[in-house]
Every structure is written in C-alpha cells, then in structure tokens.
Amino acid sequence: MKEQILKDIHMFDTIIIHRHVRPDPDAIGSQCGLAEMIKTSYPAKNVYVVGELPQSLHYLYQMDDIEDATYNDALVIVCDTANTERVDDARYILGKKLIKIDHHPNVDPYGDIMHVDTTASSTSELIFELAESSNEQLVLTDKAARLIYAGIIGDTGRFLFPSTTERTFHAASQLIKKDFSINDIYDNMYETSIEMAHLNGYVLQNFNLTEEGVGHIRMTKELMAKYNVNSEQASLAVSSLGHIKGVKAWVIFLEEDDLIRVRLRSKGPVINGVAANFNGGGHPLASGAKVFSWEEADQVVEELKKVCKEEK
Template sequence: MKDQIVKDIHEFETIIIHRHVRPDPDAIGSQCGLAEAIKAGYPEKKVYVVGEIPESLEYLHKMDQIKDEIYQEALVIVCDTANTERVDDVRYNTGKKVIKIDHHPNIEPYGDVLWVDTTASSTSELIYELVDTSNGKLIITDEVARLLYSGIIGDTGRFLFPSTTERTFAAASALVKKNFSFTELFDKMYETSIDMAHLNGYVLQNFSLTEEGVGHINITKELMKEYGVTSEQASLAVSSLGNIKGIKAWVIFLEEENVIRVRLRSKGPAINDVAAKFNGGGHPLASGARVSSWEEAEEVVKELKRVCQQF
C-alpha cells in the first residue's frame, strides 16, 4: 500500500492534503509533514494543505487558500480522519483520486486507496514510515521532522500512552537526528493561557467522580464566556483529569449553540464504542462524540459507568 501511495504521488502534478476538523498536532503534523516531504522530493509539484487551523496550532504550519478548479486533476490525500463527515473542507471528494491515510478504526472506508493501520501510535508515525520507505522520492527535512515529531508527541502524550511501541520510538529516534528545537516545540505545544489555567482549576474543583471511577463535568456556554475561552480551547481541559487517583474514564461536556460536544478519555476501559452510540468515535482510550441535550449527556455518563464496572 505504501508503494502504491508513493507511485500516485510520483504520477500527479497537483496534490492537495486534507485532515480532520478541529485538528490536533497529529492531524496538522501528518498533513503538513507529508506536504513538506513531497515538496522536498518533488520541488516542481504543486502541493497544498487546506483546512481551518486554530490559533493555538498556527505555530506548526500555515494553511493554503485554493480555488475549486485546482481539484480537477489533483490527487487528494486525507490524513488522520476516520470518516468523511470529519474531513475539513468538503472539496476533498472533487479530486481525481482520493487516498486515505489513518490510524483510527476504519469505521468508514472511503477513497480510492486506503492505508489504515490501527497499531500505529499516530498518523504522523505512518507518514514517517511512508517517507522512510520511499527510496528517496520523499525526503525528511528538518521541517518534516519537526512536524512529524510534534504529531507523534501529541498523540502519545509524550510517549506515555499505551499506543507507544518500539515502532514509535524508532520513528522518533530517526526524527530527532534532524535539526529542530525540541524545547521550542514543547514550549509551544504545552503552554497554557491564564484563562485556560483558571478553567483547569475550575474543572479540578468541580468535577464529579462516581463510585465506578467515572469523572465528568459540564462546561456551559456561560462558563466559557466567564472564563474567556472558546469551546475549542475549553476542550483541552479534558487532560486535567487524567492524573486523578481512582479515575478510570472521564468526560467533559462542552455546550455550543446547537450541540453539546463530548470529549472522552480512559485509563483502560474501551470508550470508543460508547462514543459510537452518541454520534462519535475514535480510539479505545480517547474519543469524541456529540449529544443534543444535558439529559442525553447523562446517558453518556451511564454508559461510561457500565463499561468501567465491567472493566
């Protein structure tokens, strides 16, 4: 499959790379790392990266603004996106050929070529392997290394998550040989605004923990306004509950205009099936979903209690 993808990259003159909405470092790292690796190997090709990027991730890369007609004869590659609903920029399916590269469960196969490997820690890890085995057609520059390393770090929690394997360390080992600043990258990835620090404090003081080991908290629109944070920023507060003693799985609910976003995490019980029941999905230990009311949010907590009790 990697050979086929490299062959397609070689044959197309225009390549447009997408990833999922509400991107994280792995989405940006894999998307833009692949783009830069193609540019380094094929300077004559037209390579674009598209999608909305949050201010908090602008330090990683800048997105391109392109016209619809550019897609007509283009190869489109979608990174780190399990289902079509989450692809950022719906024009992805107007290209001549579509490739899916992902490490999430393949709940919705799409595209003409699919490379999905759920044993990989991240899609950035897969992109590293694609470049590394391309026989020099794609090139790992310092910038490619910085982008892919950020994606691996982001999706493994700095190598702390169970998805980290020898394969992950092998990729990271090769990438850190390139010339980029780990300190500067970590500072950007993990710096917290004063507003978010205050919100994290609120979450730690006000979350509930059930006897089954489920942590949960509701973050309303009024609360986000009070703390001066967006829903996207507030979603990062989910990580603040990860070190609580006795917690097995946890969820934060984020109220938006017409939907309540659900951010799920776990230390062991598989939660992606719970997410799937509520218009979502993801990894066994990190998933997302959405519900339409606080009553439905309570049903999510009940499901989490069930899986934690069975664990």
C-alpha cells in the same frame, strides 16, 4: 499499499492534502509533514494543504487558500480522519483520486486507496514510515521532521500513552537527528494561558466522580464565557482529570449553540463504543462524540459507568 501511494505521488502534478476538522498536532503534523516532503522531493509539483487552522497551532504551519479549479485532475490525500463527516473542507471529493491515511478504526472506508493501521501511535508515525519505505523518494527534511515529531508527541502525550510502541521510538530516534528544536515544540504545545489555567482549576474543584470511577463535568456556554475561552480551548481541559486517583474514565461536555461536544478519555476501560453510540468514535482510550441535550449527556455518563463496572 505504501508502494501504490508513492506511485500516485510520483504520477500526479497537483496534490492537495486534507485532515480533520478541529485539528490536533497529529492532524497538522501528518498533513503538513507529508506536504513538506513532497515539495522538496518534487519541486515542480503543486502541493497544497487546506483546512481551518486554530490560533493555537499557528506555530506549526500555515494553510493554503486555493480555488475549486485546483482540484481538477488532482490527487487528494486525507490524513488522520476516520470518517468523511470530519474531513475539513468538503472539496476533498473534487479530485481525480483520493487516498486515506489514518490510524483510527476504519469505521468509514472511503477513498480509492486506504492505508489504515490502528496499531500505529499516530498518523504522523505512518507518514514517517511512508518516507522510510520510499528509498529516499520522499526526502525527510528538517521542516518535515519537526512536523511529524510534533504529531507523534501530540498523540502519544510525549510517549506516555499506551499507543507508544517500539515503532514510535524508532521513528522518534530518526526524526530527532534532524535540525529542529524539540524544546520549541514542547513550549508551544503545552503552553497554558491564564484563562485556561483558571479553568483547569475550576475543573479540578468541581468535577464529579461516580463510585464506578467515572469523572465528569459540564462546560456550559455561561461557564466558558466567564473564563473567556471557547469550546475548542476548553476541550483541552479534558487532560486535567487523567491523574486523579480513582478515575478510570472521564468525560467533559462542552456546550455550543446547536449541540454539546463530548470528549472521552480512559485509563483502561474501552470507551470508543460509548462514543459510537452518541454520534462519534475514536480510539479505545480517547474518543469524541456529540449529544443534543443534557439528558443525553447523562446517558453518556451512565454508559461509561457500565463500561467501568465491567472492567476487571
């Protein structure tokens, strides 16, 4: 599969790389790290990265603004996106050929080529392995290494999550040989605004914990307005409950105008099945979903309680 992807990269003159909406460091790291390697390896090619970029990730890269006509005869690569509904920029279907590179469960097979490996810690790890297997067809530059490393530490929580493996440390050991500042990445990735610090304090003081070990809290529009954060920013508070004794799995509900976003995490109980029941999905221990009423939100909590109760 990697060999075919490398052949297609070699063949096409225009390559456009997408990733998922509401990107995280792995989405940007895999998308833009791959782009940087292709640009250096093939200077004559036209290589673009597209999608909306939140302010919090501007330190990593900047997106391109391209016309629809750019997709004519282009190779389109979608990174870190399990299902087509979550691809940022619907024009990904306009290219001549489509490749999917991802580490999420392949619940929505799409593309002419799919390179999906759920044992990888991150899609950035897969991008590093693609370069490593290319016999220097893809040149791992300092810029690319910085982006890929950021994606890996973002999805592994600085190598603390169970998804971290020997493969992950091998990739990291090769990436840090390049010239970039690890401290700069950490400082930007984990910097917290005063507003978010106050919101995290609210979460820790006001979350609910069931006897089954489910932590949960509602983030209403009024609450987020009070702390001067939007739902994208408030979603970062999901990590606040991860170190609380007695919490096995936890969920934060984020109210928006037309839906309620659901952020689920777990220390052990598999929760992506719960997410799948509520218009979502993801990893066994980290998933997302969406509901359309607080009554549905209560159902999510009830299902999490069952999952935690069944966990030995």
